[in-house]
Amino acid sequence: MLGQQVKVATAEASPDNGLRRRWRIGEKFIEGWIFLTGLLAIVVLLGIIALLLKEGLPIFLDTPPWEFFFGTRWYPVSEPPTFGIMPFFISTLWVTLVATAISVPVGVACAAYLAEVAPDKVRETVKPIIELLAGIPSVVMGFIGLMLLSPLVQSAFNLNTGLCGLSAGIMLSLMSLPIIVSVSEDALRAVPDEFRQASYALGATRWETIIHVCIPAALSGITAAVMLGVGRAIGETMTVLMVAGGALAVPVSPTEPMMPMTAAIASGIGNAVRGGLQYQALFAIGLILFILTLAVNIIADRVLERQKRKFAR
Amino acid sequence: MNMKLSPDLLSNAPACKKTRLGVTGVNLFYGDFQALRNITLEIPECAITAIIGPSGCGKSSFLRLFNRMNDLITGARVEGRIELDGINIYDKSIDVVELRKRVGMVFQKPNPFPLSVFENVAYGPKRHGRHNRGELEEIVEKSLRQAALWDEVKGKLEQSALALSGGQQQRLCIARVLAVEPEVILMDEPCSALDPVATLKIEDLMRSLTESYTIIIVTHNMQQAARVSDMAAFLMMEADRAGVLVEYGPTSDIFTNPKDKRTEDYITGRFG
Amino acid sequence: MIGSRITSRQLSQQTAFGLLIISAAVVVLPVIFIILQIVISGGSAISWEFLTLAPSQAGKAGGIFPAIIGTFYLMLGTIIIALPVGVLAGIYLTEYAGNNWLTRIINLAIVNLAGVPSIVYGLFGLGVFVLALKLGMSLLSASLTLACQALAMTITTSREAIIAVPREYREGSLAVGATRWQTIRHMVLPQALPGIITGAVLAMSRAAGETAPILVVGAAFLLPRLPQSPFDQFMALPYHLYTVAAHVPGIPQSTMWGVALVLLVVVLSFNVLATVIRLRARRRRYSS
Numbered sequence: 001m002l003g004q005q006v007k008v009a010t011a012e013a014s015p016d017n018g019l020r021r022r023w024r025i026g027e028k029f030i031e032g033w034i035f036l037t038g039l040l041a042i043v044v045l046l047g048i049i050a051l052l053l054k055e056g057l058p059i060f061l062d063t064p065p066w067e068f069f070f071g072t073r074w075y076p077v078s079e080p081p082t083f084g085i086m087p088f089f090i091s092t093l094w095v096t097l098v099a100t101a102i103s104v105p106v107g108v109a110c111a112a113y114l115a116e117v118a119p120d121k122v123r124e125t126v127k128p129i130i131e132l133l134a135g136i137p138s139v140v141m142g143f144i145g146l147m148l149l150s151p152l153v154q155s156a157f158n159l160n161t162g163l164c165g166l167s168a169g170i171m172l173s174l175m176s177l178p179i180i181v182s183v184s185e186d187a188l189r190a191v192p193d194e195f196r197q198a199s200y201a202l203g204a205t206r207w208e209t210i211i212h213v214c215i216p217a218a219l220s221g222i223t224a225a226v227m228l229g230v231g232r233a234i235g236e237t238m239t240v241l242m243v244a245g246g247a248l249a250v251p252v253s254p255t256e257p258m259m260p261m262t263a264a265i266a267s268g269i270g271n272a273v274r275g276g277l278q279y280q281a282l283f284a285i286g287l288i289l290f291i292l293t294l295a296v297n298i299i300a301d302r303v304l305e306r307q308k309r310k311f312a313r
Numbered sequence: 314m315n316m317k318l319s320p321d322l323l324s325n326a327p328a329c330k331k332t333r334l335g336v337t338g339v340n341l342f343y344g345d346f347q348a349l350r351n352i353t354l355e356i357p358e359c360a361i362t363a364i365i366g367p368s369g370c371g372k373s374s375f376l377r378l379f380n381r382m383n384d385l386i387t388g389a390r391v392e393g394r395i396e397l398d399g400i401n402i403y404d405k406s407i408d409v410v411e412l413r414k415r416v417g418m419v420f421q422k423p424n425p426f427p428l429s430v431f432e433n434v435a436y437g438p439k440r441h442g443r444h445n446r447g448e449l450e451e452i453v454e455k456s457l458r459q460a461a462l463w464d465e466v467k468g469k470l471e472q473s474a475l476a477l478s479g480g481q482q483q484r485l486c487i488a489r490v491l492a493v494e495p496e497v498i499l500m501d502e503p504c505s506a507l508d509p510v511a512t513l514k515i516e517d518l519m520r521s522l523t524e525s526y527t528i529i530i531v532t533h534n535m536q537q538a539a540r541v542s543d544m545a546a547f548l549m550m551e552a553d554r555a556g557v558l559v560e561y562g563p564t565s566d567i568f569t570n571p572k573d574k575r576t577e578d579y580i581t582g583r584f585g
Numbered sequence: 586m587i588g589s590r591i592t593s594r595q596l597s598q599q600t601a602f603g604l605l606i607i608s609a610a611v612v613v614l615p616v617i618f619i620i621l622q623i624v625i626s627g628g629s630a631i632s633w634e635f636l637t638l639a640p641s642q643a644g645k646a647g648g649i650f651p652a653i654i655g656t657f658y659l660m661l662g663t664i665i666i667a668l669p670v671g672v673l674a675g676i677y678l679t680e681y682a683g684n685n686w687l688t689r690i691i692n693l694a695i696v697n698l699a700g701v702p703s704i705v706y707g708l709f710g711l712g713v714f715v716l717a718l719k720l721g722m723s724l725l726s727a728s729l730t731l732a733c734q735a736l737a738m739t740i741t742t743s744r745e746a747i748i749a750v751p752r753e754y755r756e757g758s759l760a761v762g763a764t765r766w767q768t769i770r771h772m773v774l775p776q777a778l779p780g781i782i783t784g785a786v787l788a789m790s791r792a793a794g795e796t797a798p799i800l801v802v803g804a805a806f807l808l809p810r811l812p813q814s815p816f817d818q819f820m821a822l823p824y825h826l827y828t829v830a831a832h833v834p835g836i837p838q839s840t841m842w843g844v845a846l847v848l849l850v851v852v853l854s855f856n857v858l859a860t861v862i863r864l865r866a867r868r869r870r871y872s873s
Contacts, residue, residue, distance in 0.1 A: 019407050031681070034676050055708075107608075128860075133612070137823055138703075142830075235703065297697050298693075413760060422753065424756065439771075
């Protein structure tokens with residue numbers, strides 16, 4: 001009954017006052033913060049770009065871009081210093097190549113197995129193990145490469161040292177597998193079942209269906225998976241720092257010790273003086289890395305969007 | 314006409330009650346699509362007004378105009394006037410939150426919060442600054458009694474509301490609305506997800522609430538409209554799928570003596 | 586004729602499936618092998634002293650206590666910064682952002698933040714926090730750097746968790762006159778909490794294992810004391826593993842494996858914790 005009285009009271013007091021807009025200052029304040037934090041992702045990304053440009057570009061005042069990109073000699077402390085990043089770039093290429101050559105076929109095959117063939121029980125055991133792999137820190141993978149893999153590679157290929165691009169590439173392939181497997185598997189699962197049934201109805205076996213129907217239908221998703229895996233391999237630091245060998249020459253084969261771009265930054269930055277030429281050169285390498293991975297990610301994102309739209313009805 | 318009317322239906326006809334909500338020349342757009350066209354009607358206080366019509370004719374959209382729930386949909390745009398006690402609720406100076414306090418809503422699917430029974434009812438009052446436990450207990454009990462649910466849940470106020478039956482959940486949602494002491498209650502097909510027994514309970518509850526509340530109910534169930542409502546508005550889609558008001562008047566008139574051929578077709582079609 | 590054709594096709598199917606199984610094994614077996622190897626080789630190094638003493642003789646003797654504590658501080662610092670920001674940004678994207686160019690740019694930025702190499706985050710932290718903001722090579726600089734890196738993840742997981750809250754709850758709350766923020770604060774966030782926490786724990790797990798950024802921002806190799814303030818230097822497990830394994834000669838192998846084991850246990854236990862929270866929340870949702 002109390003309610004009734006209150007209601008009458010408000011109705012009689014001044015009906016239009018009750019509905020007048022209130023300024024909830026506290027809420028406006030919070031909502032302002034929410035908006036600002038919403039922008040933070042852009043701010044951080046732009047901040048990264050701005051910083052890399054600001055600290056990295058000045059190197060080109062000293063070393064012309066041509067010499068910087070195509071120079072084969074990196075002697076930051078000699079007099080005069082030379083900054084040619086060709087050795088690092090080629091090293092990154094080698095380790096990424098080795099990593100991709102292993103992780104793509106294995107990863108896609110594993111995804112096809114999990115999505116199309118494996119019984120639920122196997123799937124439920126394998127997936128957590130792959131997640132576990134994704135959770136192992138890169139420094140631990142580097143450690144494993146250092147302690148276990150490189151002696152194996154050394155004796156298998158009869159090398160002077162097992163710390164080389166090949167070892168690093170093999171460890172990297174393991175590290176890009178989780179993303180390749182999970183994105184490819186999602187892509188395969190997104191293929192509508194009608195496609196498979198249509199194929200069976202034409203008398204195709206399961207394997208023929210996978211290879212001629214499912215994988216082609218999921219191709220853009222699998223492409224995105226491969227791109228993401230490549231992005232991961234290019235950007236990975238600790239593993240290549242510990243396992244690739246760290247030599248400064250331009251490597252002509254993956255079995256040579258080498259220093260990919262990420263490792264060059266990690267090993268050089270500690271000795272670089274702020275604002276010095278080496279510091280600038282390392283930030284310029286960071287800029288190149290950033291652009292490379294950005295391109296790879298944007299393409300992967302676009303391809304994934306397209307895949308999503310393809311089967312969305 | 315072959316429809317049966319209970320004698321008491323005629324007694325449902327509203328006495329001369331004053332207008333609570335006035336709708337004048339309202340158009341509703343979702344982007345380019347016009348959902349409602351040129352709707353004008355007056356809704357009396359302390360009565361039940363039913364909005365009926367075929368599905369897709371914009372009944373729910375119409376109902377959601379009264380507490381500005383359509384505001385949540387991007388691209389929704391309203392033209393015309395909707396007045397609550399003479400105040401245009403689409404005026405710039407209107408506080409939507411205050412409006413929703415005074416115009417409560419019960420949804421099609423019971424949507425109790427995943428909280429205890431008590432917290433469900435106390436949710437609204439708490440948001441409006443009432444935190445005194447004793448006061449809240451009073452409000453919760455009063456609202457649950459009003460919603461005819463008290464006897465069924467008084468021993469399990471601390472249990473999850475999701476454990477209640479569908480009919481109980483819907484009455485809990487009504488209690489939740491009552492707890493903020495609205496003047497108008499909007500009900501969007503409140504019984505469509507319920508069994509007949511629960512439906513009847515809700516209908517009884519609605520009748521008992523008309524003493525002090527103005528109720529607008531959307532329903533596709535003709536018998537229900539005939540049973541509970543005092544006034545009825547019949548909406549229909551035109552060729553461009555925009556909803557228009559075909560006929561509006563006392564429920565007894567709409568059901569026994571429709572003026573428009575389309576109303577008659579619809580009602581008879583449904584009944585036999 | 587027909588019969589033999591079918592068998593040859595089935596034979597090729599069996600061969601192909603065999604290859605698929607082998608590739609799955611190629612993925613799975615190294616993981617098991619790596620983890621077993623670390624557990625076995627590292628287990629012998631683990632002792633009470635190893636876990637509770639500071640390192641001595643350039644890491645050759647003593648324990649790794651400061652590195653363990655440093656890593657926990659780092660995880661905590663990272664999440665204290667990244668979680669509120671991630672949740673607020675997730676709220677913005679789900680509850681406020683319209684379907685417009687700004688939202689598309691934010692989403693693009695998030696996708697790309699997630700792909701930026703960790704070493705580049707290191708450079709960013711060095712340039713911004715260590716040098717420009719003059720925070721020095723401190724726990725705070727490292728936490729801020731890792732928080733920037735964790736941002737994409739906390740935003741994404743918060744956003745997913747918030748989107749998963751049914752629309753009916755929001756409508757019910759608004760319909761009783763709760764404001765937008767009240768609805769978020771009292772209805773949406775409590776419901777999204779398990780998902781948000783899952784994401785936070787995963788982000789912590791990742792921060793614990795991250796090495797390259799703190800290598801650039803300046804973790805200390807040997808610091809036989811605990812950091813006294815956020816502006817203090819610190820040791821961390823992953824950086825310690827890197828230095829004992831790759832930089833300091835004469836470290837006993839068992840020590841290296843021991844550090845690797847402790848790091849792995851910290852990282853993976855947070856991973857498992859995240860999974861447990863996720864599964865429990867899901868079970869609760871289905872049972873009610």
